[in-house]
Amino acid sequence: MDLRVLLIGDIVGKPGREVLKRTLGDFVRRREVHFVLANGENVAQGSGITPNLFKEIAREGLDVVTMGDHTWRRKEALPLLEAEERLIRPMNYPPECVGRGMGIYSTPLGVRIAVIQLLGRIFMDPVDCPFHTIDKALKNLDPSIKLILVEIHAEATSEKIAMGWKLDGRVSCVFGTHTHVPTADERVLPKGTAYITDLGMTGPYDSVIGRDKKSVLYKFETSMHAPFHVAQGDPRLCGALVTLNTQTGKATHIERVQLT
Ligand SMILES: [Fe+2]
Numbered sequence: 001m002d003l004r005v006l007l008i009g010d011i012v013g014k015p016g017r018e019v020l021k022r023t024l025g026d027f028v029r030r031r032e033v034h035f036v037l038a039n040g041e042n043v044a045q046g047s048g049i050t051p052n053l054f055k056e057i058a059r060e061g062l063d064v065v066t067m068g069d070h071t072w073r074r075k076e077a078l079p080l081l082e083a084e085e086r087l088i089r090p091m092n093y094p095p096e097c098v099g100r101g102m103g104i105y106s107t108p109l110g111v112r113i114a115v116i117q118l119l120g121r122i123f124m125d126p127v128d129c130p131f132h133t134i135d136k137a138l139k140n141l142d143p144s145i146k147l148i149l150v151e152i153h154a155e156a157t158s159e160k161i162a163m164g165w166k167l168d169g170r171v172s173c174v175f176g177t178h179t180h181v182p183t184a185d186e187r188v189l190p191k192g193t194a195y196i197t198d199l200g201m202t203g204p205y206d207s208v209i210g211r212d213k214k215s216v217l218y219k220f221e222t223s224m225h226a227p228f229h230v231a232q233g234d235p236r237l238c239g240a241l242v243t244l245n246t247q248t249g250k251a252t253h254i255e256r257v258q259l260t
């Protein structure tokens with residue numbers, strides 16, 4: 001059987017939450033989507049997540065919400081990360097950190113799906129090696145679980161592409177988040193893993209990666225600090241739709257999604 005999974009890029013602030021509300025339900029019905037994942041590291045005014053905002057986006061039909069380098073931005077998120085099984089943060093943080101780096105979920109087709117998130121290390125704060133972390137995680141995973149999604153939340157395209165090749169044939173899909181810019185390199189790799197370097201953001205595209213373009217330009221030009229507010233204009237939902245074979249766990253199709 002074919003399982004259709006929608007992967008949604010970083011939801012940024014209120015414009016991101018609003019475009020999610022306006023577009024997701026219709027798309028899920030029209031394309032018969034079985035499982036929805038969204039990155040939620042930017043839902044709270046562009047940085048982090050709160051329990052109320054988690055509820056607000058989850059009730060739109062999200063099966064799992066992932067975080068990223070903004071995981072610890074809001075103190076209110078800590079008890080949520082501890083208790084909420086539908087919330088995932090990068091697995092390669094130190095073992096003392098609250099929350100989980102992997103979740104296993106049931107799907108409407110009766111098969112289970114594993115979701116793992118990793119953080120990159122190029123141009124980012126130091127964390128454990130994502131490549132060794134995923135090897136260990138896959139070794140310990142219940143072998144009856146064939147459907148595996150791996151999110152690589154990272155800045156450098158090279159690090160994400162390397163992760164895609166490393167995991168080709170070992171997981172169902174490797175997808176990137178964090179840059180907020182969608183890439184046009186979606187494909188199914190030779191051994192059956194769907195891959196895309198970045199899903200792009202779900203938020204205002206009349207901006208610099210979600211923030212007010214005047215303040216960002218001011219900072220670049222003067223190097224003086226200006227508060228970066230979430231922008232408003234041209235909200236879009238960006239992500240990818242992936243088709244997975246439930247028997248083999250391999251991907252048969254990936255396409256970019258952009259909804260306005
Ligand atoms: Fe990020």
Ligand SMILES: [Fe+2]
Nearest residue numbers: 010041042178
């Ligand atoms: Fe982000």
